[in-house]
Amino acid sequence: MEKEKEQCPQIEIAGKRYSNITVINKDREPVAVIAADELITKKGYKILFDVGEGN
Numbered sequence: 001m002e003k004e005k006e007q008c009p010q011i012e013i014a015g016k017r018y019s020n021i022t023v024i025n026k027d028r029e030p031v032a033v034i035a036a037d038e039l040i041t042k043k044g045y046k047i048l049f050d051v052g053e054g055n
Contacts, residue, residue: 009036 010017011034023032032041 011036 008019010019011021012018020033020035022030023034025031030042031045032039
């Protein structure tokens with residue numbers, strides 16, 4: 001199980017690793033999911049930022 005976790009693409013922020021990040025609107029409803037290898041948005045929502053890759 002631990003090996004599967006290591007092989008799964010991950011997002012690292014401030015030294016912590018996440019498999020995905022859920023974006024919510026002001027009503028706390030999920031509108032997008034950001035994963036290390038894909039971006040899924042709720043219909044009608046657009047992504048307004050571009051994130052570069054680190055070294």
